[in-house]
Amino acid sequence: MSLPDTAAGRPLYGQFPTALRFSVREQSRNRLAALLLGLFVPAWYLLMTSIAGDKGLDFKLYATGETLRVDGRHVTLITAGMNSLTMISGFVVFDAVRKALNFDRRLAFAGFRETTLIGAKLLAITIVTTSIALYTALALLIYWRPGFTGWGTVLLGFMAMTLTYGALGLLLGVLVKNDLEGFFLIIMGGLTDTFLQNPLGNPAANKPALQYFPSFGPMQFSVGGSLADTVMWRYLGIGCAWAAGFALVGLVVFHFRTRSRRPTR
Amino acid sequence: MTPRPQPALSARDIHKAFGRHRVLRGADLTVEPGQLVAVVGENGSGKSTLLKAIAGTLPVDRGEVALGGELGYCPQDPVLNSNLTVDQHLQYFAAAHRLSDLKRADELVDLLGFDKYRSTAAGDLSGGTRQKLNLTLALLHDPDVLLLDEPYQGFDWETYLRFWTLVEDLHRRDKAIVVITHLVFEQERFDLLADLVDGRLTPRSSQEKEVSHVPA
Numbered sequence: 446m447s448l449p450d451t452a453a454g455r456p457l458y459g460q461f462p463t464a465l466r467f468s469v470r471e472q473s474r475n476r477l478a479a480l481l482l483g484l485f486v487p488a489w490y491l492l493m494t495s496i497a498g499d500k501g502l503d504f505k506l507y508a509t510g511e512t513l514r515v516d517g518r519h520v521t522l523i524t525a526g527m528n529s530l531t532m533i534s535g536f537v538v539f540d541a542v543r544k545a546l547n548f549d550r551r552l553a554f555a556g557f558r559e560t561t562l563i564g565a566k567l568l569a570i571t572i573v574t575t576s577i578a579l580y581t582a583l584a585l586l587i588y589w590r591p592g593f594t595g596w597g598t599v600l601l602g603f604m605a606m607t608l609t610y611g612a613l614g615l616l617l618g619v620l621v622k623n624d625l626e627g628f629f630l631i632i633m634g635g636l637t638d639t640f641l642q643n644p645l646g647n648p649a650a651n652k653p654a655l656q657y658f659p660s661f662g663p664m665q666f667s668v669g670g671s672l673a674d675t676v677m678w679r680y681l682g683i684g685c686a687w688a689a690g691f692a693l694v695g696l697v698v699f700h701f702r703t704r705s706r707r708p709t710r
Numbered sequence: 711m712t713p714r715p716q717p718a719l720s721a722r723d724i725h726k727a728f729g730r731h732r733v734l735r736g737a738d739l740t741v742e743p744g745q746l747v748a749v750v751g752e753n754g755s756g757k758s759t760l761l762k763a764i765a766g767t768l769p770v771d772r773g774e775v776a777l778g779g780e781l782g783y784c785p786q787d788p789v790l791n792s793n794l795t796v797d798q799h800l801q802y803f804a805a806a807h808r809l810s811d812l813k814r815a816d817e818l819v820d821l822l823g824f825d826k827y828r829s830t831a832a833g834d835l836s837g838g839t840r841q842k843l844n845l846t847l848a849l850l851h852d853p854d855v856l857l858l859d860e861p862y863q864g865f866d867w868e869t870y871l872r873f874w875t876l877v878e879d880l881h882r883r884d885k886a887i888v889v890i891t892h893l894v895f896e897q898e899r900f901d902l903l904a905d906l907v908d909g910r911l912t913p914r915s916s917q918e919k920e921v922s923h924v925p926a
């Protein structure tokens with residue numbers, strides 16, 4: 446498309462910084478999510494640990510093949526954290542992306558470079574969701590001090606998880622027509638995914654089929670690092686691959702939903 | 711006035727059906743630079759569908775659209791971001807159009823009289839003010855071809871008159887303008903009225919005015 450005469454001279458606002466600033470803003474203005482972070486996360490940790498009690502649990506580490514005898518409270522705290530993340534990050538991104546979809550399309554029609562818009566959106570999702578993960582990992586310290594490496598692996602596992610569900614939120618945000626469908630899919634998906642990994646709630650935990658769920662990699666990574674002193678980067682990688690996969694499909698759909706349909710010669 | 715070899719807007723044989731409901735059945739519309747055209751028709755006759763097809767937000771089943779310049783499209787339902795303020799909208803679209811200043815934006819905001827809402831989030835604006843912003847975003851880059859879908863919905867009388875001042879200015883500056891309207895008493899403002907009936911446009915040339923280009 447040709448530029449209008451008025452475009453002569455330096456643009457007042459760069460596309461990337463503008464899109465990044467406003468994408469972060471639209472994703473962080475979610476009051477319900479803020480409330481969930483402030484109240485739900487600590488309460489959820491407390492509730493889940495009291496349900497877990499002091500029982501020991503067997504947790505299978507796939508990297509080493511060994512089965513760990515661990516404190517049920519600790520595994521459950523990790524599960525509870527991941528579980529809050531799936532819901533909050535998924536919800537925040539889904540809501541923002543879905544609400545802004547028509548607007549983003551209008552921007553693209555007005556000449557906003559789509560790759561710039563997409564890049565800024567992805568970076569904004571990363572910033573917002575990793576902040577959520579950082580907060581959730583910090584709140585964990587109220588109940589458990591796993592040591593620096595231990596906490597670090599929990600944080601990284603949380604980040605992989607939050608990115609995965611942020612990316613899933615993006616995908617559902619461009620795909621799903623109404624709010625309820627999207628919320629339902631995120632909440633049920635997140636609950637199922639995270640609880641299946643925990644031997645407390647699920648006798649089928651430790652079964653090989655669980656490898657095909659998004660939280661498998663991050664859960665293995667965080668448990669290995671915090672409860673067995675084994676840092677298994679490959680498993681963090683598996684988590685990131687899920688995030689990248691969801692994001693990629695989401696962006697392809699985004700591209701198709703925002704392109705021009707004008708029938709020209 | 712610089713004569714142009716091609717019209718500012720030419721839509722040919724536009725067909726669009728929603729399922730079995732054939733809304734557009736070979737609609738044609740040609741608009742020359744400096745021409746102000748009204749598209750009129752009953753509710754549900756397909757006026758908005760036609761403009762969406764021309765703007766490219768809706769895929770058509772058949773037909774062709776050619777534009778002779780930059781397009782400004784003001785959709786019937788405001789397309790805004792409820793989390794962003796009026797000013798942030800203006801900045802976002804200034805970035806989209808790579809504008810080097812916000813002079814035109816300031817002019818439009820002043821003319822339509824919503825200066826005091828500049829730092830209000832779009833989600834908190836009244837319907838009329840949302841529409842003012844919606845219209846401003848379409849005009850921000852001073853486009854050559856304008857598609858305005860019921861642009862003054864929710865405007866008070868004062869703003870409505872200012873809207874026409876604005877359109878007259880654009881008209882004088884040789885822009886090609888299509889307005890969807892159903893107010894009959896406005897007829898004399900337009901160079902051409904086109905009725906959308908049964909999915910086709912029929913020109914209703916206005917009395918003594920120089921007979922404008924008739925859609926083929």
Ligand SMILES: Nc1ncnc2c1ncn2[C@@H]1O[C@H](COP(=O)(O)OP(=O)(O)O)[C@@H](O)[C@H]1O
Pocket residue numbers: 728733751752753754755756757758759760
């Ligand atoms: N996305 C859609 N899906 C199905 N039907 C639609 C859709 N958009 C419009 N229609 C139908 O097409 C007809 C024309 O709609 P529209 O162009 O909005 O009319 P108007 O002339 O009032 O602007 C209406 O009957 C409407 O119900």
Ligand SMILES: [Mg+2]
Pocket residue numbers: 757758759786
């Ligand atoms: Mg309409």
